[in-house]
Amino acid sequence: MKLYTTDGSPFGARVKIQIYKKNLPVEILAPPGGMGSAELKSLSPSAKIPVLALEDSIIIESEIIQEYLEDKFPKLSLRGDTAETTAHIRMLSGITDIYLVPALQPFRSYLKGENENRANLQEGVENLQYIFGMYEYFMTGNNFAVSEKLSLADCAMIPLFYYLRCFSKAVDVDLSLTDFPRLANWETNIKKDKAVDRVLQEIEATR
Ligand SMILES: N[C@@H](CCC(=O)N[C@@H](CS)C(=O)NCC(=O)O)C(=O)O
Structure with missing residues (x-):
């Protein structure tokens, strides 16, 4: 699993806090080709970061990525107890x-x-x-x-x-x-x- 983001992105940052806190097996990489590149556009139709790349699909939107990571890795939950x-x-x-x-x-x-x-x-x-x-x-x-x-x-x-x-x-x-x-x-x-x-x-x- 790969997260494409930059260190300056506040949307990428929220996902990285979760990854570090839960010690998740997610590789954090710069967006392919850089921001605004054809490579990023071909990776994701939004051409925005963060992008979570799975084996054969991607997830965009930081909030959705975070909810997915909570579903996938429920240990040390960042949701509530109720x-x-x-x-x-x-x-x-x-x-x-x-x-x-x-x-x-x-x-x-x-x-x-x-x-x-x-x-x-x-x-x-x-x-x-x-x-x-x-x-x-x-x-x-x-x-x-x-x-x-x-x-x-x-x-x-x-x-x-x-x-x-x-x-x-x-x-x-x-x-x-x-x-x-x-x-x-x-x-x-x-x-x-x-x-x-x-x-x-x-x-x-x-x-
Ligand atoms: N709602 C999106 C916002 C993502 C976003 O705006 N990312 C910025 C970087 S901080 C971006 O990729 N901007 C490039 C652009 O708008 O072309 C999310 O939560 O993931």
Whole structure:
């Protein structure tokens, strides 16, 4: 089984945290031919990473790859112990994919010089406050997003929070979490997990 990704990809990063945590037999490789290449396009119609290559098929979309890996390798589960806890974990992953990922776009565009209007950034900050409120409401763990062990929610969230911090520093906007104590506590404590720390260091090395 091969995972094609780059160290800088937050979507690849969430899968790598799972692979390292569970010590899975998955070889991690750079995308064939590199990003945007004909080889990557012929491997996957989305031409995006991560791609999980099985014997005779591929799986795309980081969340689906992660769910597949949980089904395939249930030991040291990153799901909940009950259906309700698993639903909580999926809500937090879902908030990340559905709300947080698009909410980072104005910051990315601003940094790329595609949009120089700081008013859009202010709107972006307000949108992030709204999203932080959702996390705060649904988080139930202390050191982890949900309960007391690493879950798929932590894997999905932390690489995006890493980039959120980079963007807030680069564009000089205040994204402090004073009004969101659970989220703030999580952001500090989750980095103590060895698999999380390893992946964050790998992202950091690309910058
Ligand atoms: N929803 C996808 C997002 C994947 C994605 O956007 N990957 C980026 C790298 S971080 C990519 O491959 N971008 C190349 C492109 O859009 O051409 C997932 O969760 O796997």
